[in-house]
Amino acid sequence: MGRRDIDESDFRSRPSKRGSRPRTKQRPEHSDAVTGLVTGVDRGRYTLLVKDPDDSGDGTSGEKIVTAMKARELTRTRVVVGDRVDVVGDVSGGDGSLARIVRIQERTSTLRRTADDTDPYERIVVANADQLVIVTALAQPEPRTGMIDRCVVAAYDAGMSVLLCLTKADLASPDELRALYEPLGVEVVVTQRAPSDDETDGANSAGQTAGGMVLVPESVEEVRERLRGLVSVLVGHSGVGKSTLINALVPAAKRATGVVNDVTGRGRHTSTSAVALPLPVAVTEGSSADAFDGWVIDTPGVRSFGLAHVEVSHLLRAFDDLDEVAQECPRGCTHLADAPDCALDDWIEASPEDERPARAARLTSFRRLLASRTGSDA
Numbered sequence: 392m393g394r395r396d397i398d399e400s401d402f403r404s405r406p407s408k409r410g411s412r413p414r415t416k417q418r419p420e421h422s423d424a425v426t427g428l429v430t431g432v433d434r435g436r437y438t439l440l441v442k443d444p445d446d447s448g449d450g451t452s453g454e455k456i457v458t459a460m461k462a463r464e465l466t467r468t469r470v471v472v473g474d475r476v477d478v479v480g481d482v483s484g485g486d487g488s489l490a491r492i493v494r495i496q497e498r499t500s501t502l503r504r505t506a507d508d509t510d511p512y513e514r515i516v517v518a519n520a521d522q523l524v525i526v527t528a529l530a531q532p533e534p535r536t537g538m539i540d541r542c543v544v545a546a547y548d549a550g551m552s553v554l555l556c557l558t559k560a561d562l563a564s565p566d567e568l569r570a571l572y573e574p575l576g577v578e579v580v581v582t583q584r585a586p587s588d589d590e591t592d593g594a595n596s597a598g599q600t601a602g603g604m605v606l607v608p609e610s611v612e613e614v615r616e617r618l619r620g621l622v623s624v625l626v627g628h629s630g631v632g633k634s635t636l637i638n639a640l641v642p643a644a645k646r647a648t649g650v651v652n653d654v655t656g657r658g659r660h661t662s663t664s665a666v667a668l669p670l671p672v673a674v675t676e677g678s679s680a681d682a683f684d685g686w687v688i689d690t691p692g693v694r695s696f697g698l699a700h701v702e703v704s705h706l707l708r709a710f711d712d713l714d715e716v717a718q719e720c721p722r723g724c725t726h727l728a729d730a731p732d733c734a735l736d737d738w739i740e741a742s743p744e745d746e747r748p749a750r751a752a753r754l755t756s757f758r759r760l761l762a763s764r765t766g767s768d769a
Contacts, residue, residue: 418464421493424477427457429470430667436460437470437492441482457482459490470495472665472688473518473622502549502624505697508764513700517624517665517688524554524618526627526636530562535628536571540763541696542626543577547709547760548701554617556625557581558632560610574752575760576710580617582610582636611639618670622686629692637689641668644689665690698764706764710757727765728758 427439439457459478461470470476470492477494502516502523523546527534539555546553555572557565560583569579584604614636627633637644669683707714707726717726719734726733735754742750 421477421479424479424493425482426496427459427476427478427482427490427492428667429472429474429476430456431664432470432472433664437476439476439478439490439492441478441484455484457484457490458488459492462491462493465492465495468495469515471515471518472667473520473624474498475519500549500551502545502551503700504545504693505699507695507697508699510697510699516626516690519622520549520551520624520688521621522552522554522618522623523549524556524623524625526556526558526625526631526633527568528559528562528628528631529557529565529568530559532628532630534568536568537763538628538696539568539572540760541698543572543575544698544701544706544760544764545696548698548705553577554623555579556614556636558636559584561585561604571756574749575756578617580610580614582614582632583607606635606639608639611636612673615640615670615673618687619672619684622667622688623670624688624690626690626693626696628694631692633689633692637668637687640670641687642671644668701764703761703764706760707757710753713754713757725765726758726761 425441427441429437430440431438437459439459440454441457443453443455457478459476459480461468475496476492477496478490479493480490481488482490498518500520501518502520503513504516505511505513523542525539525542527539534557543553553576555568555577557568557579558581560581565579565581573579583606585607587603587605618640625633625637665688667686667688670685670687672682672684703726707717713735716734716738717724719737720726720730721732724730724733726735739747739751739754
């Protein structure tokens with residue numbers, strides 16, 4: 392048999408050393424996937440709330456808890472609390488069962504932060520939240536307006552509304568902080584404590600602090616009214632009473648509470664991971680345990696809130712009146728107090744006498760937030 396000529400058609404490719412089967416980029420459609428809400432994340436395992444297909448009722452009574460992991464194609468994709476995901480596999484929720492997250496649904500909002508204002512790495516705090524609740528103590532520890540400003544900036548950048556919750560009003564007046572943030576359109580709610588009638592240590596009981604104080608029920612219900620029907624994420628420094636407030640709002644949560652260090656004035660981290668909790672309609676005798684109206688997402692205490700990811704133009708859009716006026720500013724205007732020919736200053740000067748104080752207060756508050764983002768002097 393003579394030697395024949397060889398051309399390109401004789402070439403046989405082996406795509407890898409492990410086999411001859413060519414790899415495809417096509418992925419299954421997973422048309423049988425069910426939707427789940429991510430309520431907790433712990434070392435590569437995700438706790439989901441999945442609707443029971445056999446239950447036609449409303450509320451969480453018709454839902455089950457499922458544990459899942461990410462599919463291989465999502466290895467580098469961050470899944471966070473608040474995400475709505477598509478899940479396949481064992482979604483029975485039984486002991487030892489493990490489902491697989493194959494898709495992340497489009498997010499309506501994404502709350503981000505960075506370690507500092509120069510860090511390029513964005514950390515996603517939560518997804519799909521409607522409202523950011525900034526929990527701040529009026530004393531022990533002292534309030535830090537710079538931290539509040541930064542949280543407000545991050546919330547407005549994410550398209551979320553803001554609620555400022557001032558705790559420990561039994562120790563100091565909330566009037567000064569109200570005057571600072573209400574001109575920004577930030578709602579303010581105040582809670583206070585009273586001595587507990589229970590002689591036992593109620594450190595982890597609903598609404599009770601490690602010092603034997605208890606949150607006044609009326610102030611807790613005022614907070615609840617502002618959370619109804621919404622997905623709210625709570626952030627704040629350690630020691631401000633965030634976990635105590637959550638225990639009062641959601642008694643079944645049983646979040647650990649701590650105390651403030653007398654020397655440093657700082658609290659100890661008690662929440663170690665973000666978790667979503669269903670908000671009961673009310674905590675009263677005889678109320679249904681399955682009646683929920685909203686979600687509360689608890690997050691670990693933070694000491695910094697970097698804003699490297701926030702663009703100044705996004706911040707301005709959160710203030711409709713100022714954004715409209717700023718269209719008349721010269722190109723490249725920073726809108727800060729030292730910006731030449733800034734139309735916002737002309738807006739103040741041209742305002743009627745009775746409107747000028749309110750406009751000036753709003754512009755001052757906006758520039759304070761702007762300075763927090765740019766690192767400039769307010």
